[in-house]
Amino acid sequence: MKKREIIMLHLQGKSYRSIERETGINRKTISKTCKEYDANQKLLEREDLTNEEKDEVIRTIVEVKSYDSTNRKPRKMTTHLLRRLEEIAKDEVEKTSLLGKTHKQQLDGCRVHEMITDEGFEITYRTMMTYWKTIIEKAQEAFIRQDYGYGERVEYDFGEVKLYINGEVVKCHLAAFAAPASGFRWGYLYKNQKMDIFLDSHVQFFEMIGGVYTEVVYDNMRNVVSKFIGHKKELNPQLIQMSLYYGFDITTTNAYAGNEKGSVERTVEVIRKRLFTKKYKFDSLEHAQQHLHEGLKMMNQNCKIEEEKPYLRAYKVPYELSILVESKVDKYSCVCLDNNHYSVPDYLVGKSVKVKKYHDHYDIYANSNYVGTHKKIDGIGQYQLELQHYLKTLRNKPGALKHSLALKQCPQLLSIYQNHFKQNDREFIEILLKNTDKQISELPSVLLDAKDCKTTVSKSEEVIDAVKIEIRKLSQMYGLQQETEGDEICQLKH
Structure with a gap:
């Protein structure tokens, strides 16, 4: 700190x-x-x-130095107690809505202290009242209008969005940014709001905007505040590390004070209503993300983000969020990551590789050389295989191609194989081996072109054979010399 x-x-x-x-x-x-x-x-x-x-x-x-806090005495006001006071306050609001604002049965401080001590909490009346007054007097506080300069402040929050993706209802989490000075709004959709997701949204935002704001404002979410120690907040060390790298200041709002970052609170609501009320069905999360960003570009047409950009702190290369692990390649030429299996080139069987784990993908390296990338699988015990990783093995074992899982995981190649190469596994494999420099999306056309070329050659040879037979018949009928047959055929070929 x-x-x-x-x-x-x-x-x-x-x-x-x-x-x-x-x-x-x-x-x-x-x-x-x-x-x-x-x-x-x-x-x-x-x-x-x-x-x-x-x-x-x-x-x-x-790097931040850590200190031994095992001998520190615990504070009386805990997060659990704070939540309990909040629950009591909510019950009071409900009571007032039922009995009317002028009812005479409000809980006073003495009764609240009596309730929590009976429940086993150890705290003095005066300490408890400091927090209780903040909670119950929230509705009576005055607000000061704020005015921020360009580049000074961006506000952050998570909000929930329910979408219908690929036939299933999915609860997505919207990481939202709002810059009050320029009116710029942006966001990203994720499947959860874990710490790696939280950090990734910042890296993506700073990369997209091309700079860094002086201050980022948060509420007291778990990703920001690890725990409360009395009146103080202990910030999450991973967030501190990222703030040190980018050079932004971390500001947290007071408890129960969403108005202190009202721009982003409003942003989450506006994005939900304007972009996901009419359209909520998508084929994939990527399509939903694309719809979100296209809609945000329309929403930001009248904002002043271009005027704000010169005031941002200098751009930096993206903060590295990966976790480096080592994994051994098994006999199926796969590495096991988070209980799922991902293929690597077959020459690595039995060897160890290094993997950079990100929240949505894995980058694999062997002897410091980049091997490939796999998108992270949602689930357990599943395989993600690339047919190109097994071509050298398949050259020696062509019979294994027909029922291989790697081929079945590429529907286009499987369809071409079944329709054109089912009786010629070796030819199919050799064509792929000759085109290892091409992307998987290019291979279907390569295979079809090779098959069409072979078919054309075969048909040409059939025509030539038929012409030969006709020439022989004519030779016999008119007594032509057989020596001319070869010349005729040569002319036909040309």
Whole structure:
């Protein structure tokens, strides 16, 4: 936390002395932290760095020292107790709606404290009242209108959207961004709102916008606030690391204060109503995502995002979100990742490969060389195979092609095989081996062209044979010399 605080003040242009006065941290520590941060940022700009060196520099930037907190005494106000107070407050609202605003049966602080102590919570009356007043007086508070400059602030929130995808009802999660100064709105659809999804939405947004806002504002969601310690909030360390890399400040709203990020609260509602009320059926999540972005482009036509972009902090290469793991290739030339199986080239059987795991795909490397990418499977115990990975093995075992799962997972190639190559497995395999440089989408046309070419040659030979027979008949009838037959045939071929 100290490192983040120093870096944020340093990025605001404050001197080491000013930072020392504000934080109470020794100036030598401040100087060392800032100089190390600036040096690493300059190092990232070098074009001759390898991917491993870049990863190491990024780890140095986002590394935060951890401290042993096992001996700290627990605080009385816990998240569980806070939720219980919130439940009591909701019951009071319901009571008021049923009995009327002027009823005389409101719970006072003494009764609330009595209720929670009877339930086993240990907390003093005064400490409890600090939180209770905040909850029950929320409706009576005044609001101050805010005015933000370009590039200063973007607000973030998650919202739910129910869609009908490929014949099933799917609860999607909309990661929404709203920039109050320019009125720009953007979002991404995901299948959950886990930490890797939460971080990925930020990387995608900064990449798309081409810069970074000074401040990102959140509510107290689990991905942002790991836990409450008394009146203080402990921020999620993964979010802190990403903020250190991009250089944005993390701001969280007060409890029960959605108005403090009202732009994004409204954005989630607007996107749901304008883009997913008329159209809610899609073939895939990708199609839904495409519909979302096309709709957002229309919604943003009158915003001032182009005027805001020059005020954003400088663009940086995408923050690396992968988890690096090592996996051994089994006898089926597959690696097992998250209880599913993904194919790799058959020459890697029995060897170990390294895998970069992302929230939606895997990048596979062997001896530091890129091998391929697989889209993550939803489910358990399933296989995702590419026929090109098995061609060398199939050349030696062509009989295995007919019932292979790799062929069945490519419907277009399977259809061509069954209609044109069912009696000639070797020819099918050899054509694919000669075209390993082509994409899977190009192979159907390659196979059909090869088959058409062979058919044309066969038909030409049939015609020539028929002409030969006719020439022999004519020769016998008119006594023509047989020596001319070859010349006639040569002329026909040409």
